Structures are given as structure tokens and as C-alpha cells.
Amino acid sequence: MPDLPPIREVIARHGLQATKALGQNFLLDEQLLGRIARIPGNLKDQAVLEVGPGPGGLTRALLRAGARVTAIEMDRRCLPALAELEEAFPGQLRVIEGDATKISPADLFSEPYHIVANLPYNVGTALFTGWLSGETWPPQWASLTLMFQEEVARRIIGVPGTSEFGRLAVLAQWRAEAKIAMKVHRSAFTPPPKVMSAIVHVVPGAMPAGVSARKLERVTEAAFGQRRKMLRQSLKGLPGALEALDRLGIDSQRRAETLSVAEFVSLAGEL
Incomplete structure (x- = not known):
């Protein structure tokens, strides 16, 4: 040495x-x-x-x-x-x-x-x-x-x-x-x-099936871009997002910081 x-x-x-x-x-x-x-x-x-x-x-x-x-x-x-x-x-x-x-x-x-x-x-x-x-x-x-x-x-x-x-x-x-x-x-x-x-x-770690990194980035950019607002407001500009929340049973009155990582992955997968 x-x-x-x-x-x-x-x-x-x-x-x-x-x-x-x-x-x-x-x-x-x-x-x-x-x-x-x-x-x-x-x-x-x-x-x-x-x-x-x-x-x-x-x-x-x-x-x-x-x-x-x-x-x-x-x-x-x-x-x-x-x-x-x-x-x-x-x-x-x-x-x-x-x-x-x-x-x-x-x-x-x-x-x-x-x-x-x-x-x-x-x-x-x-x-x-x-x-x-x-x-x-x-x-x-x-x-x-x-x-x-x-x-x-x-x-x-x-x-x-x-x-x-x-x-x-x-x-x-x-x-x-x-x-x-x-x-x-x-x-x-x-x-x-x-x-x-x-x-x-x-x-x-393992890659979740059925979701792309770009989709997840778009969802998180929108959701946390207005983190003080409810999801129905922060995600309304993302096509199909509000409908995806309904299909997943995620309350659109929640705020982004209350969702789990798995819920964000599921949302991106729906899109």
C-alpha cells in the first residue's frame, strides 16, 4: 500500500x-x-x-x-x-x-x-x-x-x-x-x-410488473407538484388519472403524501 x-x-x-x-x-x-x-x-x-x-x-x-x-x-x-x-x-x-x-x-x-x-x-x-x-x-x-x-x-x-x-x-x-x-x-x-x-x-430490488419508470415519474410529478391539494386537483391535468383512482378505489380527496409507494405504482400501472 x-x-x-x-x-x-x-x-x-x-x-x-x-x-x-x-x-x-x-x-x-x-x-x-x-x-x-x-x-x-x-x-x-x-x-x-x-x-x-x-x-x-x-x-x-x-x-x-x-x-x-x-x-x-x-x-x-x-x-x-x-x-x-x-x-x-x-x-x-x-x-x-x-x-x-x-x-x-x-x-x-x-x-x-x-x-x-x-x-x-x-x-x-x-x-x-x-x-x-x-x-x-x-x-x-x-x-x-x-x-x-x-x-x-x-x-x-x-x-x-x-x-x-x-x-x-x-x-x-x-x-x-x-x-x-x-x-x-x-x-x-x-x-x-x-x-x-x-x-x-x-x-x-425487483421490478414491479406492468408499470414503466416514465409513467411513475409523470404521476409523482403531478401529485407532488401541488402536494397541499387533494388528488382530484393535482392529478386532473393527467389524462385518465382520476378514472384510474376510481378503478383502484383510491379516494380522490386524499393528498399525495398519504398514498403508499405501492398505491403510486398501481396508479402508474393503470395509466
């Missing part, structure tokens, strides 16, 4: 400062980073996608776990630090300069892979929903281990009847299992964000 300098030293040597515009907050605690890298399980010889590695703190933890890492980084300032890791772990790290929102993982991998990332706050939710919304299921990714603001993490595992339950929870839970694997105090980051963070771990 190569002897690497502390991450703080790497940041200082390369003059790296976290940029708010890129949603950056760097993790420096190598014990904590090692714990994150262990959440997906044994990564030895496993393919891993990391988004926004920054100076490479989590990257080195993944490499030490034996993973073959493909890292997408759009901040050119971080590339020299990542190049040092490429040299320290020959054949284990591939760095791609670019915007992860414009790069399809399917173009990068010909095998199953895990996604492990301290996601930039400004694009984290968009990337997450994109990875969840493919029509092909099970997906090519074997698991997602992702850092979010704790508020977002709680919305991902939200349960019906609570203010945390919404579109994100339905998309995460209808054919996958999601849990909060670890909470991370704001003081662990440089600079410290204003909010607490949490790591969400997601593994694919």
Missing part, C-alpha cells in the same frame, strides 16, 4: 480551495473516508464510479479497498492531485475530466459497477434521480453509496404520512431498497457546510 501524504497537505500543496459554485466540501478524515468506502461491501477488484472526487480523499479510500475507480471531475484544479493517485495506484484509477450530468455511465463500463460519491450539493439530487429512472431494470449499477444533505437523505427514505415523503421517496423505493447508512457531522468537512450530511445506500 503506497505511503500517501495527508489530504490536508495535498490540498495546501496544490492550492485547492473548495468552490461554492461547484458545491464542493472536502472530507479530510481518512478513518471516516475508510468507513464510507466499506459501506458497499468488499470492493476488491470491483468497478466503482466516483463523481466529484476533488483532491481525492474518498478516491484513495476506495483504491485502498482494492476498487478499480473511474472518477469524473470537472474542476481542472484537482486533476494534478488525482494524477498523483493514478501514479501511486497504477492501473486502478481512471480520471475523466468532464461534467457528470452530461456523461452516461453506460459509456464508461461494460460490467456491473458501484457508484460511491460525496456528491456536489448542487447536482446531487439530479444525478440520483437519473440513476434511478432508467427503464431497464435491474440497472447496471450494483449499489449507490452517496453523500447528501441530511434533509435530502431523509426525503429519500421518507415514509407515507410525513412531510418527508414525496416524489424522491417514491422513485427511490418502488424498485430499490434505500437506507441511511451513516450520518456525517458538518465539522468533518472543509469548509464546514451549514447543514448536516448523511450517506444513503441503495441496492436494486
Whole structure:
């Protein structure tokens, strides 16, 4: 195992400062980073996608776990630090300069892979929903281990009847299992964000029969787009939705947050 300098030293040597515009907050605690890298399980010889590695703190933890890492980084300032890791772990790290929102993982991998990332706050939710919304299921990714603001993490595992339950929870839970694997105090980051963070771990589950991801997205977009209103109001613009509620015996006077994930799946199936 190569002897690497502390991450703080790497940041200082390369003059790296976290940029708010890129949603950056760097993790420096190598014990904590090692714990994150262990959440997906044994990564030895496993393919891993990391988004926004920054100076490479989590990257080195993944490499030490034996993973073959493909890292997408759009901040050119971080590339020299990542190049040092490429040299320290020959054949284990591939760095791609670019915007992860414009790069399809399917173009990068010909095998199953895990996604492990301290996601930039400004694009984290968009990337997450994109990875969840493919029509092909099970997906090519074997698991997602992702850092979010704790508020977002709680919305991902939200349960019906609570203010945390919404579109994100339905998309995460209808054919996958999601849990909060670890909470991370704001003081662990440089600079410290204003909010607490949490790591969400997601593994694919069974695909319900007779429903498409796009249909479910349309239903949840409409239902939660006006979450304070009754379904008869929020869904009236979705052709056939009110009739589908009647066929399923779902009271149109209910609000979206009171429906179960299974009821949303049934509704999408009816459409």
C-alpha cells in the first residue's frame, strides 16, 4: 500500500480551495473516508464510479479497498492531485475530466459497477434521480453509496404520512431498497457546510410488473407538484388519472403524501 501524504497537505500543496459554485466540501478524515468506502461491501477488484472526487480523499479510500475507480471531475484544479493517485495506484484509477450530468455511465463500463460519491450539493439530487429512472431494470449499477444533505437523505427514505415523503421517496423505493447508512457531522468537512450530511445506500430490488419508470415519474410529478391539494386537483391535468383512482378505489380527496409507494405504482400501472 503506497505511503500517501495527508489530504490536508495535498490540498495546501496544490492550492485547492473548495468552490461554492461547484458545491464542493472536502472530507479530510481518512478513518471516516475508510468507513464510507466499506459501506458497499468488499470492493476488491470491483468497478466503482466516483463523481466529484476533488483532491481525492474518498478516491484513495476506495483504491485502498482494492476498487478499480473511474472518477469524473470537472474542476481542472484537482486533476494534478488525482494524477498523483493514478501514479501511486497504477492501473486502478481512471480520471475523466468532464461534467457528470452530461456523461452516461453506460459509456464508461461494460460490467456491473458501484457508484460511491460525496456528491456536489448542487447536482446531487439530479444525478440520483437519473440513476434511478432508467427503464431497464435491474440497472447496471450494483449499489449507490452517496453523500447528501441530511434533509435530502431523509426525503429519500421518507415514509407515507410525513412531510418527508414525496416524489424522491417514491422513485427511490418502488424498485430499490434505500437506507441511511451513516450520518456525517458538518465539522468533518472543509469548509464546514451549514447543514448536516448523511450517506444513503441503495441496492436494486425487483421490478414491479406492468408499470414503466416514465409513467411513475409523470404521476409523482403531478401529485407532488401541488402536494397541499387533494388528488382530484393535482392529478386532473393527467389524462385518465382520476378514472384510474376510481378503478383502484383510491379516494380522490386524499393528498399525495398519504398514498403508499405501492398505491403510486398501481396508479402508474393503470395509466
